[in-house]
Amino acid sequence: MTARLLIVGPQGSGKGTQGVRIAEQFGIPAVSTGDMFRAAVAGGSELGTQVKALIEAGNLVPDELTSAVVRDRLAQADAAAGFLLDGYPRNLGQVADLDAFLTGRDEQLDAVIELSVPRAESIARLSLRAAEQGRTDDTEEAIANRLAIYERETAPILGVYAERGIVDEIDGVGTLDEITDRIVAALEARGLARAAAV
Ligand code: AMP
Numbered sequence: 001m002t003a004r005l006l007i008v009g010p011q012g013s014g015k016g017t018q019g020v021r022i023a024e025q026f027g028i029p030a031v032s033t034g035d036m037f038r039a040a041v042a043g044g045s046e047l048g049t050q051v052k053a054l055i056e057a058g059n060l061v062p063d064e065l066t067s068a069v070v071r072d073r074l075a076q077a078d079a080a081a082g083f084l085l086d087g088y089p090r091n092l093g094q095v096a097d098l099d100a101f102l103t104g105r106d107e108q109l110d111a112v113i114e115l116s117v118p119r120a121e122s123i124a125r126l127s128l129r130a131a132e133q134g135r136t137d138d139t140e141e142a143i144a145n146r147l148a149i150y151e152r153e154t155a156p157i158l159g160v161y162a163e164r165g166i167v168d169e170i171d172g173v174g175t176l177d178e179i180t181d182r183i184v185a186a187l188e189a190r191g192l193a194r195a196a197a198v
Contacts, residue, residue, distance in 0.1 A: 001193045002082040003028055004107060006089075008158060009115030010150045011143065012122030012129070013172050014179065018115060019086035021180045026187070027195025028082040031073050033066060033090075058142035060090060060149060067097035074101065091153040095160055111190050112161040113183055117172040119147070 003026045009015040016032060023030035037055055040048035047069070051061045060066075070088050073079065089095045102108055117125075123143070130138035137146065161167050168186035172179055184194065 002110070003084075003187070003192045004082050004102075004110050005084040005113065005187070006109055006111075006161075007084060007086050007113045007115060008154065009117065009172060010119070010122050010154075011146045012124075012126040013115040013117040014125070014176075015086055015115050017176065018113075018172075018179055018183060019084050021176070022113070022183055022187070023084040025180075025184060025194045026082065026084070026192070028084055029078050030084045030086060031070070031079070031088070032086040033061075033070060033088040034086070036069060036073065037061060056136045056142065058137050058145035058149070060153070063091070063093045063097060066090075067094060067101075070098070071101050089157055092157060092160065095157050109161070109166060110192060111187055112158070112167045113186070114158055114167055114169045115172040115179075116169055121173060122147070 005022065005026070005028070007015045007019045007022070016034070019030045019032065037047075037051050041052045041055065042048070047065075050065065054061050066088060070085070074083060085098075089098050098109075126138060126143050129135065130143075137143075158167055168183075168190075170179065170182050170186060174182075188194070
């Protein structure tokens with residue numbers, strides 16, 4: 001049983017946390033472009049040097065580079081039986097890149113989880129995370145920029161996937177467990193099965 005999933009939501013919607021939980025339940029790797037870029041910056045690799053300033057300002061890394069990083073990651077053996085993408089695709093160009101890659105493997109996304117959280121709530125969560133984790137892109141200016149980019153570039157990708165009938169909108173307000181349960185229920189309703197070991 002495979003599950004090829006995408007989780008989408010504004011910054012501060014909790015998609016990273018829920019993405020990891022859902023990936024665990026379905027026995028698939030969580031692939032977060034934000035995490036991969038942050039690791040590259042921390043490790044001082046060439047990729048890290050290329051993306052550092054963009055990430056700190058809350059701007060998007062160019063599609064060509066981002067899609068190449070994702071293609072490399074999805075080509076690894078652990079993603080053969082499924083994956084959960086978090087933070088990619090983030091605009092229509094990346095949707096086209098992902099479509100081309102998946103079509104070439106005779107694959108497609110099974111479900112897109114849209115985590116909805118009121119704007120005031122996501123801003124409050126981001127400010128809390130800024131205080132707790134000190135992420136370099138959690139400054140007030142970078143947060144505003146990232147939310148604006150989400151509205152302008154990322155939200156439209158949901159229309160494309162909705163036309164394919166694969167979007168599940170999930171209420172992202174509640175306890176972590178409540179939200180995970182809602183997502184699992186929506187995925188199971190699509191006939192996707194959790195991993196036996198969980
Ligand atoms: P995230 O943790 O998903 O909020 O990503 C943190 C930052 O990494 C973003 O603000 C972008 O600078 C960069 N990034 C992550 N994913 C992408 C993507 N799919 N396309 C372009 N830039 C990205």
